Amino acid sequence: MEKFKTYIAIDDTDEIGYFISTGEICEHIAKHINSNYSKTTPITRHQLYLHESIAYTSHNSSMCFTCQLNPQSFEEVKAFILEYITHISAPSSSGGVAMVFEKDIFQNKTLIDYGFDAKNKVLNKDLAYRIAKEQNVFLQEIKNEGNGIIGALAGVALRLSGNDGRLRGKITLDKRVILPEELLVKGFVDGIEVVNGKALIASKKITFDDGLKWILKEGKRVLLVEDTQNFYRPLGKESLAVF
C-alpha cells in the first residue's frame, strides 16, 4: 500500500510538576512509529501565543513531526496515540491530537494562516474544528476541556509552513569545531545563516560547546550562528528561545 507524508502534532498533555512533558510524550510516540511503521523526522517545537486567557501549562508550545504512513497504518497510529495519551497525560491536562496526510490538505495557505494566528491571537476550539474539517485534518480532544486541539492543529500548520519552530533536542557531534561545509555535506543541516546578515565565510570554523539546534526556515533546517572575530558560534538557548 502506498505511503504518504503524514503530519502528527500534539499539545497540552502535561501539567505543572507532572513527571513527563508534552515533548517527551511526543518523543515516545515518534519512537513507537519508528519501531513499527516508518522513519520519523525530528520533532519541532512551535511557540504559540502567551496570553492570560489561554490555559497553557507553562510555555504554550506544540510539538510536531512527520512520517510516512499508508491509510491502514494511519488508523493504527491514530488509535495508538489516542490510547497512549489518554493513559499517560496528566489528569488536569486538556490534550489534543492532530494528524493529516499532506496530500489531503485542501488549501495549505488557510491552514498555515491559522497556525500563525495561533502565535498572535487567542483562538478557540470552534475555529480549530472548522479549519480542521475544511482541511481534512483529523483532530481530537483528550481529557477535560480538550483545548489542546487548538495548539495541535497549529503545530501541524506551522510545521507545514516550513517557517516556524526549532528542533526539539540537539544534534550531537564528536567534535567541538567544524567547518560549515562539513555540516552541510554530512546533512546535519540544510543551511547556515549568520545572524547579522553577513555572508557565511566557508573557511571560518564553527565552534560550539554543546549540541547544535536548528530552526525551520523556508522549509530548511537552518543553523543560526553569530560572528565572533575568529570563528562562528551557534546561537545559544537564550537566543533560540524566541524561535
Add this chain to the structure above:
Amino acid sequence: MFSVNNEFMFGKMSFEMAQKSVCEKFILDTDEEECVVSTDTSSCYNCLYRKWTQQSFVCIQRSRNEQKYSF
C-alpha cells in the same frame, strides 16, 4: 523582583536577576528542552514553577502560596 501579580519584573532576558531571584522552592524543569539557560546554574528561567507570559513569567509557587518574599 516580582509584581503584585507575581510576575517577574525584569522580563525574559535578565539572566543575572533571574539567578538572583531563585528561592528555596526552585525545582529544575524536568524537561531540559524547556530550560532557557544552562542547567548548571539555578535560575528562575529554568524553574518548573515559572509560567511564561508575553513579557516575562509568573511564579506559580508565589501565586499558590501568596507567600511574601523579601528580596
